[in-house]
Amino acid sequence: MSNGGDRQPPGVRPSLFLERQSYRRRRLMDAARLLPILGAALIAIPLLWPESEGDNGVPLSSAMFYIFICWGLLIGVSLIFGFAARRSASRDDAESDADKWQR
Helix, strand or coil, X not given: CCCHHHCCCCCCCCCCCCCHHHHHHHHHHHHHHHHHHHHHHHHHHHHHCCCCCCCXXXXXXHHHHHHHHHHHXXXXXXXXXXXXXXXXXXHXXXXXHHHHHHC
């Protein structure tokens, strides 16, 4: 015999997917893992630019400026990912403590 507390109201199906928080945390981790690849691709773009010898070339100062802008943006994005991961982890810890007391 099953306990009456285990019943769900009619019309409510059990979830077949991950919880929202764990799903979001995993997608955030996936995005953070792809960040170095994105950074390498962005920093390699000046290698495709024509040399600055002729009139059509891009000056070296513009290429260096582009690299430092990309570098700063990568640092900013990684900081955002770090703060989001910390906030997600603190939320998960708070919810797990609340679940312990409800049982």
